[in-house]
Structures are given as C-alpha cells and as structure tokens.
Amino acid sequence: MSFPHVQNRSASLPLGHCLTQWARDHGARVALVDESGERLSYSALQERAERLAGGLYAAGLRSGEYAMMQMPNTFGFFVAFFALLRLGAIPVMAMPNQREQDVDALMALARPAAYFIPDDAGNHDYLALAERMRGRHEGLRLVVVDGAPEDRRDALILGNLQGPACPWPGHGARDTALLLLSGGTTGTPKLIPRTHGDYFYNFSASAELCGFSADMVFLAVLPAAHNFTLASPGVLGTFQCGGTVVTTTSASCDEAMPLIERERVTHVALVPPLAKLWVEGREWEDSDLSSLKLVQVGGARLEAGLARQLLDTLGCPLQQVFGMAEGLLCYTRLDDPLETIIHTQGRPLSPEDEIRLVDEEDREVPEGQTGQLLTRGPYTIRGYFRAPVQNTSSFTEDGFYRSGDLVRRDGNGNLVVEGRIKEQINRCGEKISAAEVEEALSALHGVHAAVAVGVPDALLGERICAFIKPEGQEIDPVAIKAALRERGLSGYKVPDQIETIAEWPLTAARKIDKRRLVTIATQRASGEPASTPLRYRRESVPIQSEPFEMAVKLARHLEADRYVLYERHGEWALGVDCAMEIAVDADGTVRRSDGKSWRAASPGAGIEQALADLPFEDWRAYGRADFEFAYLTYGIENTVHPGPLLKIAIPRSEIRIRQGAAQLRALDVEDMARLTEAIHAADGEAPPRCGTPTGMDVRSSGCGQYQRLVASAVAEMQARLYQKVILSRAVDVPVAMDMVASYYAGRRSNTPARSFLLKDGEFQAYGFSPEIVVAVDADGNVTTQPLAGTRALTGSRETDQRLRRELESDVKEIAEHAVSVKLAVQEMSAACRVESVTVDEFMTVLERGSVQHLASHVKGVLAAGASAWTAFEKLFPAVTASGIPKKEALESIVRHEGRKRGLYSGCVLIADSDGALDAALVLRSAYRDGERYWLQAGAGLVPHSTPEREWEETCEKLTSVGPYLHAVAD
Numbered sequence: 001m002s003f004p005h006v007q008n009r010s011a012s013l014p015l016g017h018c019l020t021q022w023a024r025d026h027g028a029r030v031a032l033v034d035e036s037g038e039r040l041s042y043s044a045l046q047e048r049a050e051r052l053a054g055g056l057y058a059a060g061l062r063s064g065e066y067a068m069m070q071m072p073n074t075f076g077f078f079v080a081f082f083a084l085l086r087l088g089a090i091p092v093m094a095m096p097n098q099r100e101q102d103v104d105a106l107m108a109l110a111r112p113a114a115y116f117i118p119d120d121a122g123n124h125d126y127l128a129l130a131e132r133m134r135g136r137h138e139g140l141r142l143v144v145v146d147g148a149p150e151d152r153r154d155a156l157i158l159g160n161l162q163g164p165a166c167p168w169p170g171h172g173a174r175d176t177a178l179l180l181l182s183g184g185t186t187g188t189p190k191l192i193p194r195t196h197g198d199y200f201y202n203f204s205a206s207a208e209l210c211g212f213s214a215d216m217v218f219l220a221v222l223p224a225a226h227n228f229t230l231a232s233p234g235v236l237g238t239f240q241c242g243g244t245v246v247t248t249t250s251a252s253c254d255e256a257m258p259l260i261e262r263e264r265v266t267h268v269a270l271v272p273p274l275a276k277l278w279v280e281g282r283e284w285e286d287s288d289l290s291s292l293k294l295v296q297v298g299g300a301r302l303e304a305g306l307a308r309q310l311l312d313t314l315g316c317p318l319q320q321v322f323g324m325a326e327g328l329l330c331y332t333r334l335d336d337p338l339e340t341i342i343h344t345q346g347r348p349l350s351p352e353d354e355i356r357l358v359d360e361e362d363r364e365v366p367e368g369q370t371g372q373l374l375t376r377g378p379y380t381i382r383g384y385f386r387a388p389v390q391n392t393s394s395f396t397e398d399g400f401y402r403s404g405d406l407v408r409r410d411g412n413g414n415l416v417v418e419g420r421i422k423e424q425i426n427r428c429g430e431k432i433s434a435a436e437v438e439e440a441l442s443a444l445h446g447v448h449a450a451v452a453v454g455v456p457d458a459l460l461g462e463r464i465c466a467f468i469k470p471e472g473q474e475i476d477p478v479a480i481k482a483a484l485r486e487r488g489l490s491g492y493k494v495p496d497q498i499e500t501i502a503e504w505p506l507t508a509a510r511k512i513d514k515r516r517l518v519t520i521a522t523q524r525a526s527g528e529p530a531s532t533p534l535r536y537r538r539e540s541v542p543i544q545s546e547p548f549e550m551a552v553k554l555a556r557h558l559e560a561d562r563y564v565l566y567e568r569h570g571e572w573a574l575g576v577d578c579a580m581e582i583a584v585d586a587d588g589t590v591r592r593s594d595g596k597s598w599r600a601a602s603p604g605a606g607i608e609q610a611l612a613d614l615p616f617e618d619w620r621a622y623g624r625a626d627f628e629f630a631y632l633t634y635g636i637e638n639t640v641h642p643g644p645l646l647k648i649a650i651p652r653s654e655i656r657i658r659q660g661a662a663q664l665r666a667l668d669v670e671d672m673a674r675l676t677e678a679i680h681a682a683d684g685e686a687p688p689r690c691g692t693p694t695g696m697d698v699r700s701s702g703c704g705q706y707q708r709l710v711a712s713a714v715a716e717m718q719a720r721l722y723q724k725v726i727l728s729r730a731v732d733v734p735v736a737m738d739m740v741a742s743y744y745a746g747r748r749s750n751t752p753a754r755s756f757l758l759k760d761g762e763f764q765a766y767g768f769s770p771e772i773v774v775a776v777d778a779d780g781n782v783t784t785q786p787l788a789g790t791r792a793l794t795g796s797r798e799t800d801q802r803l804r805r806e807l808e809s810d811v812k813e814i815a816e817h818a819v820s821v822k823l824a825v826q827e828m829s830a831a832c833r834v835e836s837v838t839v840d841e842f843m844t845v846l847e848r849g850s851v852q853h854l855a856s857h858v859k860g861v862l863a864a865g866a867s868a869w870t871a872f873e874k875l876f877p878a879v880t881a882s883g884i885p886k887k888e889a890l891e892s893i894v895r896h897e898g899r900k901r902g903l904y905s906g907c908v909l910i911a912d913s914d915g916a917l918d919a920a921l922v923l924r925s926a927y928r929d930g931e932r933y934w935l936q937a938g939a940g941l942v943p944h945s946t947p948e949r950e951w952e953e954t955c956e957k958l959t960s961v962g963p964y965l966h967a968v969a970d
C-alpha cells in the first residue's frame with residue numbers, strides 16, 4: 001500500500017499528516033472540548049501539536065524512536081499523540097492505571113526514548129515512577145510532564161516545549177505508526193505494532209460504517225489509549241469526519257451525563273460494566289440525554305438483558321463492537337434488525353477480513369458451531385512487536401491471528417462470542433493475563449502455588465479470583481493484596497477474591513480444572529455478602545455557600561443522631577447515619593454490626609479483616625479511636641474504659657463539600673432525596689451567626705492539683721523511668737453548649753491540620769487538630785507529623801515573633817521535639833520499608849490557633865504485607881499526646897490522671913476502600929457526654945519541666961477552644 005497524494009477524505013495518509021489535513025479541512029471547527037468546557041479548534045490543536053513536535057525535536061527526539069505515553073483523557077494526551085506522529089516518533093500507548101511492574105516491562109520491551117506523564121492524577125506519583133524508570137532504562141532520555149509540578153525534577157513541561165518546525169518523516173503505509181497494548185495471556189506484556197496504512201483504514205472505514213459525520217459529538221469516556229476509544233471509530237474516526245470530541249477523565253454518571261447534556265453529545269463508546277452503571281444511574285441521574293444518537297458497547301460480552309435495558313433507559317440506538325487491538329473489528333450495522341443488535345457482536349468491518357472458526361486441531365467446525373476464532377485481514381497484525389517466540393503460538397503458519405475467543409456464526413454471518421480459550425480475565429473490559437497474576441502470587445512468601453481465574457461478577461463482568469495453596473501456614477488475603485501492590489502490580493490486576501485450596505481439581509487430562517475452580521469460587525463467595533456489594537447512588541449538587549459554612553448549616557439541618565464531619569485540605573466530608581458499624585471491645589475483639597466478629601493477632605489486623613469483606617462498594621468509613629485503644633496495643637491493664645475503644649461506621653449517606661459543589665452518595669433513594677433537599681435549603685440560608693460566647697475561664701480551677709501531678713511525673717523522669725509524658729487536665733463547662741455553633745465559631749479562629757464535628761447519640765465532640773496521627777494514601781505512602789515544642793500565639797506580631805525565636809532556640813523544646821521525631825522514625829520503620837522512611841520537613845514552626853509548635857514530617861512507604869492499619873497501630877497514640885517510651889508514658893498517664901481520657905488524645909478518622917486512611921489527632925477539642933460538657937488539654941513534660949510553665953501551656957492550649965464556646969439558646 002502506498003499513499004496517493006490525493007486530497008479526498010478516503011485517501012490513506014500517514015498518521016503524521018492527518019491532523020494537518022483535518023486542520024486544513026475543518027480549521028475553525030471545534031476538535032476537542034474538556035470537562036471544564038475549554039475548547040480547541042482543529043487549527044489550534046494542530047498548532048499546539050506542531051509546536052510540541054518542534055520542541056521535542058529540539059530536545060533530541062527523532063523520527064523512528066519510541067515514546068511511551070501514559071496519560072489520562074486530557075488535551076495533553078491528544079497534543080502529545082499528534083506531536084509524536086508529526087515528528088515520526090512512535091507512540092507506545094500505555095494505560096493510565098498501569099503501575100510500576102507493567103511500565104517497567106513495557107519499557108524493557110519498547111526501549112522508549114521519551115515518557116509522557118500527567119502531573120497530577122489521583123494518588124499516583126508518576127514523576128517518582130519516571131525517575132525510577134530513568135534510573136533503570138538507559139535509553140530513556142526525556143520525561144515530559146503535562147502540567148506544572150512544583151518539583152519537576154528533570155522532567156520537561158509539555159506546555160512549555162516548543163521549537164521551529166521539525167522535518168517531516170518519510171513514512172510508508174507499511175511502517176509502524178504506533179504500538180498498542182495487548183491484553184496478553186503470558187506473564188510478560190506484548191505490544192501490537194499498527195502501521196500507518198492499517199490504522200488509517202481502521203478508523204476511517206469504521207467511521208464510515210458507523211455513520212460518523214461532521215455534526216457529531218463523540219464522548220471519550222474510556223481511556224483514549226485503548227483501540228476502541230482511539231480508533232474504532234472513536235476519536236480518530238470523529239476527527240476524520242470533522243466532528244467534535246468531548247474528553248473526560250471521569251466515567252461516573254454524575255459527571256459524564258451532565259457533560260452529555262451540556263455538549264449535546266451524539267456518540268459514546270462504553271464497556272458493559274460501565275453501561276450497567278449508567279443504566280442504574282438513570283434511576284436518579286436525570287440529565288437530558290436526548291442528543292444521543294448511538295451508544296456503542298464493546299470490549300467484553302454484553303448480555304442481551306443489559307442490551308435491552310440500555311435501549312430502554314438511554315433511549316437511543318445501540319451498536320455492539322467486538323474488536324481487538326490486534327486488528328479485527330466487528331460491528332453490528334446501524335440498520336440491522338433489533339434482534340441482531342441485541343444478540344450478536346456483529347460482522348467484520350472489511351470484506352477482506354478472513355474468519356476461520358476451528359477446533360482444537362485447527363480444523364474448521366461445521367457452520368453454526370462454536371470454534372476458536374482465527375483471523376487474518378488488511379488491518380490485523382501478523383506478529384507482535386519483538387516477540388518471535390510468542391508469535392509462533394499466537395499466529396498460524398499462514399498468518400492467522402489466534403484470538404483465543406470462542407465464537408459461532410449465525411446464518412447472516414454475524415459473530416456471537418461464546419467464551420474464550422485464552423487464559424485471560426476480562427475485568428471491566430480490561431484484559432488481564434491469568435499467568436501474570438499467577439506469577440506475581442507465586443513469588444510471594446507463604447505461597448506454594450497459585451492459580452487465577454475469571455469469575456462471573458455482577459459488577460465487574462468478571463472478577464479475579466486467586467486460588468492459593470499455602471506453604472504450611474494460613475494465608476492472609478489482605479496481606480497478599482498489599483504485597484502484590486507493593487511489588488508494583490497494577491491495582492486492577494490484584495485479585496478481588498482470594499481462596500485457599502488444599503488440592504487442585506483436575507481434568508481427565510490431569511490438568512488443573514479451571515472451570516471447576518470458577519464454580520468453587522462462586523460457591524465460596526455466595527453466602528458471603530461481598531459478592532453483592534451495596535452501591536451508593538451518587539449525585540453532584542452545585543452550591544453557592546462557602547464549603548465550611550455549608551458543612552455547618554448541613555450539620556444543623558440534617559438533625560441526624562449520628563454523623564461525622566471531617567475537614568481535610570479544603571474538603572468537608574460528612575458521613576451521616578450508620579449502615580454498618582465496626583467496633584473494638586475493651587478485650588480487643590472486633591465486632592461488626594452484622595454479627596460477625598474477629599479476634600486477630602492485633603486489633604488492627606482484626607479491623608482490617610472486618611473491612612476486607614464489607615458488603616459495600618467504594619465505601620468510606622468514618623470513625624474515632626479513644627486514647628485507651630492504645631492499652632490494647634501495649635498490653636496495659638485497662639480499668640478506666642469499658643469500651644468500645646474504637647468505632648467506625650459505614651454511613652448510609654455521605655456528602656463531600658468543596659467550593660462550588662456538594663457530592664452526594666446515598667444507599668437509598670429516600671436518603672438521597674432528603675440530602676438534596678437539605679442542601680438546597682441550607683444553601684439558601686444566610687451563613688450561621690455567632691452570638692456572644694459564654695466567656696469560659698480556663699484558669700478557674702485545678703491549678704494546684706495539676707501542678708502536683710507535673711511535679712510527680714517530673715520526679716519519675718528525673719529518676720529516668722521514662723523521658724517524656726503528656727499529662728492533661730479536664731475543665732468542665734458549667735453550661736449546656738451548642739456544639740455546632742461553638743465548632744463554627746472556634747474553627748474561624750483556628751488554623752488546624754484537620755477539623756471535625758461529630759455526634760454519636762449522647763456523645764458529641766468537635767475540635768481543631770493541630771496534626772495528623774497518620775495519613776496513608778492508596779499507593780501506600782505513609783505520613784506522620786510529630787509536633788512537639790509549644791509557645792503561645794498572642795495576636796501581637798512582635799510578641800509572637802519573639803516567642804517564635806524563643807521556641808526555635810530553647811534547648812528543652814528542641815530536645816523534646818527531636819526525641820519525638822526519633823520515635824516517629826522508629827515507629828514508621830516498623831510499618832514501612834526501612835529505606836523509604838525519611839524526615840522531609842524538620843522543625844518548621846506551625847501556627848495552630850492560639851499556639852505555635854515545632855513540627856516535622858516523617859514519610860515512608862508501607863512494607864510488604866503491611867496495611868494502613870499496621871501503620872495506624874504503630875503510630876497510635878500520637879507521641880505528641882502520650883510520651884516516650886510509649887508504654888512507660890501510658891502507664892504514667894493512668895497512674896497520674898486516673899480516669900478515662902476517651903476521645904481526648906485519640907483520633908477521628910476516615911478510611912477508604914482503596915486502602916487509604918487519614919487519622920486526625922484529637923486535641924484542641926470540646927466534648928459532651930449526656931449532660932456533661934468539658935474541655936481538656938495537656939502539656940509535654942520532660943525532666944526539666946516546671947509545674948508553673950506547664951500549667952501555663954495547658955491554659956494557652958485551652959485558649960484555642962475556650963473563648964469560642966456558645967451556650968444552647970434557651
């Protein structure tokens with residue numbers, strides 16, 4: 001095939017020329033729109049790509065070199081993609097959710113000279129990964145980041161890269177244009193070399209078949225790096241016709257559907273699990289979808305029932321797409337009878353596509369029977385990239401690709417996909433090699449052998465179930481999952497279900513009977529609530545109020561008996577009511593409100609197990625741990641707290657409030673309606689008003705007694721029984737407090753790391769956490785923040801500056817801080833990979849309401865087998881609120897204070913189903929239990945402490961809360 005220089009639409013062009021041609025044909029038309037509504041014309045897109053191509057050329061990238069792209073669906077993706085093609089470099093299309101193992105293996109295979117990554121995408125640090133890759137892959141010269149990271153290391157910024165026009169590459173139709181990712185059936189990944197000629201045909205012929213036209217608007221909601229979204233007919237098919245592509249990084253109904261309404265989207269491509277979510281989402285999502293003209297579904301088997309529901313709920317025609325990155329594309333035709341569209345996966349795109357359906361001996365099966373699909377054709381590859389050995393088994397001698405799919409053909413030539421023989425799991429349309437999961441599992445300590453199978457799943461299409469033969473001892477599914485992630489296995493490949501098995505079931509041929517394993521997996525899961533998780537309905541409501549004010553108004557409005565409001569990084573998350581509770585008793589038993597209980601090696605391990613099979617999808621737990629939870633960890637007799645020591649709840653509904661919008665999630669329709677109504681009502685109200693505070697005197701009582709306690713503890717420390725202890729005192733508030741109003745007033749005068757307001761029946765509390773106990777993100781990055789060393793903040797700049805200088809140079813304060821950091825490093829090292837633990841901010845001064853502190857950050861990455869709860873147990877209670885060494889300090893606290901601390905110096909926390917955990921230290925707080933209202937504060941004592949100064953310090957701390965108390969209006 002060559003490229004005739006004819007300028008009509010159907011003439012094949014090298015891909016590097018396509019955008020220039022489209023800009024010429026459709027210049028001012030809108031090519032791209034993103035979620036925010038920003039628009040790019042064809043000319044603007046072409047100019048950006050041209051400029052970037054010049055910049056890349058100037059930076060040394062050349063035609064014929066490989067460039068890996070791992071980008072979400074943003075403008076940057078398309079600019080980079082077209083710039084690479086224009087330059088003649090070959091894009092290697094990695095997926096944004098791939099993690100270290102995949103990226104590393106793909107780099108080893110493709111040996112790219114450049115790597116394109118996003119700046120800020122969820123919780124994953126692409127820059128750090130890129131840096132590690134650069135250390136490992138010599139040929140990787142350029143890292144290009146889309147965005148403006150604060151610390152960009154050696155990366156180039158995509159938006160800044162420009163240079164004079166680069167030379168045009170001289171490509172022929174048979175030259176490789178790009179490499180696509182193969183789902184794979186082996187432990188190592190495979191890449192698919194698509195040529196300029198075949199890929200041009202792929203999208204242009206598809207666009208024609210699917211009736212794409214200049215007035216269409218295509219929503220790119222699945223990853224654009226996937227062949228379905230990119231070119232079947234997808235984004236490239238849309239551009240070929242002069243249409244508009246709307247690009248989004250979120251596939252959830254509450255974001256995608258309003259986008260369909262806003263942009264009058266006409267075409268969208270979905271995988272079946274997403275289609276299912278959209279159908280369900282329509283129960284509460286009521287955006288106007290009347291612009292839709294075609295919904296395409298492909299990538300995995302679409303059940304006829306779901307196909308019908310889609311037609312009903314979305315109210316537009318459906319098209320099934322059965323395709324593969326290797327080439328062959330089958331489509332149902334727009335004018336096919338409804339039964340064909342519902343029950344078949346269509347027929348090949350090209351009359352030149354050859355299809356053979358064969359048995360195990362490669363003999364053609366009789367017409368109408370099911371056989372393995374072999375295919376050869378004008379746009380199907382004849383071999384994988386740099387994989388000579390694999391190619392001998394994936395292709396027949398005469399060049400047919402062995403798809404591994406089991407297919408039959410109906411009387412009209414339409415294919416029906418019945419199953420597959422390839423050992424691949426199709427989870428949400430993502431293809432996962434069973435062998436790869438098995439290899440990763442087998443490498444783990446304690447695993448004798450492992451087999452992975454795909455099990456039919458209502459939510460995912462298929463879930464990954466791993467059967468493990470353990471080496472002697474029991475296996476812990478949570479630890480296995482954590483260990484796989486820690487080894488860099490991409491999250492979507494981590495098994496959803498893990499089962500132990502004593503003996504493998506075998507087939508007549510003495511092979512492991514995987515079908516039987518699927519049955520066993522289904523049986524074991526049934527009866528377990530995990531197989532039918534409850535799903536939150538979601539809705540996004542625009543709001544005018546400031547997030548903080550909205551949160552306070554809602555706390556009032558909802559009048560719930562149980563809620564937790566948790567402020568973090570400008571977001572107020574409010575968990576309301578309780579669908580399921582997990583509580584830790586005083587004897588360490590973990591109980592769940594559905595009757596299950598756990599007695600594990602530690603309470604943390606028990607909590608982990610109780611959370612592991614929660615019957616909720618995508619949950620966030622809200623809870624609190626009382627100080628006495630630490631007695632369990634340190635084996636100290638607990639005579640003061642009857643339990644529960646820790647309580648977490650999966651809320652029935654939840655609101656996350658940010659500037660401009662409230663995201664609602666609720667388990668049932670009524671709650672959703674109630675929340676929406678409450679938000680509307682609250683949004684219309686004026687900000688809460690603060691009356692006159694009650695004028696609480698924090699010095700009124702307890703001075704003598706507190707100073708005696710300090711003197712006693714100081715004597716013990718001088719006798720070297722321990723190095724540091726925090727002793728506290730409670731101050732009762734004589735009037736009934738309005739907790740919500742007091743939280744509101746207090747928060748306005750504090751600058752906390754976190755804040756919270758919670759109610760659990762008769763128990764209520766709010767506070768302004770000066771620090772976190774621990775934060776763990778979904779990738780296992782752990783942070784703790786020891787604060788120690790305090791001076792007042794008086795409001796007078798001069799005095800505060802003087803106190804700050806004093807704080808920074810006072811030997812006692814510095815010593816107190818340094819030993820706290822040392823302990824934090826030790827504790828982090830017990831949960832994290834030792835070499836990952838670092839102190840990344842040392843002894844900065846943080847202002848927290850009425851006081852200033854010396855603060856440091858200690859960071860690390862979870863060790864193999866450790867989870868967020870391991871880290872929690874090691875770091876709780878915060879050293880800031882207990883002492884050093886912890887056990888001796890805890891014993892000193894019981895001896896001296898002699899009564900329950902409860903939530904004071906414990907924590908309020910949120911935990912997410914992806915493994916993240918955020919626990920805020922409870923200090924600078926107010927509490928209510930029934931009729932009693934009180935404040936509590938302490939001071940860090942060391943051998944040099946004086947009772948007078950420490951008393952003073954408690955008064956300074958109480959001043960963060962005391963002056964803002966509001967009494968209940970009569």
Ligand code: OOB
Nearest residue numbers: 227228232298299300301321322323324325345417
């Ligand atoms: C698409 O491409 P890949 O490479 O991610 O996956 C190909 C495999 C097929 O061999 C088949 O096993 C499965 O995915 N598959 C389907 C299907 N479409 C793909 N199985 C049942 N029904 C369908 N409709 O998935 C892909 C590439 C281009 C367009 C559409 C899908």
